[in-house]
Amino acid sequence: MRFSEFxxxxxxLxxxxxxxxxxxxxxLWLMEEIGELATLLKGTDLDKEKISEEIADIIAWTSSIANLLDIELENALKHKYPNKCSKCNSNPCICKS
Ligand SMILES: [Mg+2]
Ligand SMILES: [Zn+2]
Incomplete structure (x- = not known):
């Protein structure tokens, strides 16, 4: 699925x-999902299945915010993250920090 389709x-929905x-x-719902991810990442035994669900929630709520602002995320991603680092122009990034 392309990001635009998602x-x-x-x-x-x-x-x-x-x-x-x-x-x-x-x-605030997005922040709640980020909090849920933070809680999962605090543990020592990382539950990848649960973590992947929370990451999916975060992307879904982020998409809702973009929809409310009529922002096309696929365009925004391509613009902000072209096929190279926009600071050092390299892929992979060779920025110092
Ligand atoms: Mg969640
Ligand atoms: Zn860089």
Whole structure:
């Protein structure tokens, strides 16, 4: 699935709810998912299945926020992350930090 297709799916599924909730409350849900990921990463035995679910949630809520702002994430990703590091122009990145 292309990223644009995923964002479209999230729009089909949740746009009405996202609009009713509003962007600030939608952002709080994203923060909650990030908190869930943080909790999972604190442990010593990393549960990759649960971690992958939380990462999926984070991408889904991020897509909801982009939908509310009418931002196409696939374009944004290509622009911000072209096939090289936008700072050092290398792939892989050779930036010092
Ligand atoms: Mg979650
Ligand atoms: Zn770099």
């Amino acid at each position: 964002q479209k799916l999230i729009k089909e 949740y746009f009405k709810k996202d609009q009713a909730r509003g962007i600030k409350s939608t952002f």
